[in-house]
Amino acid sequence: MTIEFRKIPCPFCNVPAVDSQIFPKEIRYKISRAAGRSITTTYAIPEKTEILSGCLSCGKSKTEIKDVLKGNKSILDVKKRKKRLEDLKALGFSGVITKNKQVIIGE
């Protein structure tokens, strides 16, 4: 198995400035024994991309890029969240969330 290092395009600015590591698709065999017989099952591990850095072009963080690529968040969500956080900070929010006074950002 060869692990490849590649610069992938940033989902925010489309500049290939994000360091990533590509783990190629892999075929594995699993041998299970049942009632004196061994059964070989084949299964594939899909290609995996590991993000190693943030974007060197627009400065987005590794976490933000990961979230968007995984489909956990849309680019809009990240932008909205950041905007919300900036708004809160403008109102004097310190960024510290306490137990009793919970601040929930986003829906």
Ligand SMILES: [Zn+2]
């Ligand atoms: Zn970027």
